[in-house]
Amino acid sequence: MIRPEARAAFARWSEALWGCGVLALGLYWAFFTGGGLLHWLGYAVALAGGLLLLAGIQRGRFRTGSGGPGIVRVIEGRITYMGPLTGGVADLDALTRLELDPSGKPAHWMLHQAGQPTLAIPVNATGGEVLFDAFSALPGLQTERMLSVLNGTSREVVTLWQEPTSRIAHLRLH
Structure with missing residues (x-):
């Protein structure tokens, strides 16, 4: 109807x-x-x-669509993606960088972790709407910028969030 x-x-x-x-x-x-x-x-x-x-x-x-390849779940800060060809797990606390790669069909979220392979999640994966709340929990993420890049026409990879560099790499005493 x-x-x-x-x-x-x-x-x-x-x-x-x-x-x-x-x-x-x-x-x-x-x-x-x-x-x-x-x-x-x-x-x-x-x-x-x-x-x-x-x-x-x-x-x-x-929400850019649904019914895309794979399934996304977020449970207690752990993002799990089970896709037809790839899959993986990323902990929100362990993320070092979040990117959007609009060059693919469909576009992909790229989740980077130290010492782990990059987890690529299609933006229209089933259950992908739960990523909004997960990404919003990242400190300093600009939600409006993320939404404008997601709905924009750029074809280049865009870094949306990067881990704050609060660690001092080298400390001199003298």
Whole structure:
């Protein structure tokens, strides 16, 4: 009854749509219920709906599709990718660099760890939407930059995050 393209669009933007609904309900309560507690509660609900809308827009921009090769799981900071040709595991705490390689079909997240082979995950891998929260946990990652590169037209590998260099390589006493 619903076309597959419309169903995919609703699924991609579902959080943003929920945010619009909560925002509309909050604004209705705030402006059309007169006074009292429901009036003030409406402002709080509208604020929550606005925040949900913004988060939903970010998540919708991150979802570039599904049904791609492989399956992604994130459990307690460990990213697991099981693909038809490759696969692997990367711990968020052990990541040294996160890159996006848009030159492939589809584009790939490139997760680098010291002493381990690079883990390449297609952006449209099944379950790949959980990577948004995982990547957001990286200290200093600029979410808006990540989303603009992901949805951009560049064909070059882009480093999105690199481990902060807090270690002193050489300490002189004299």
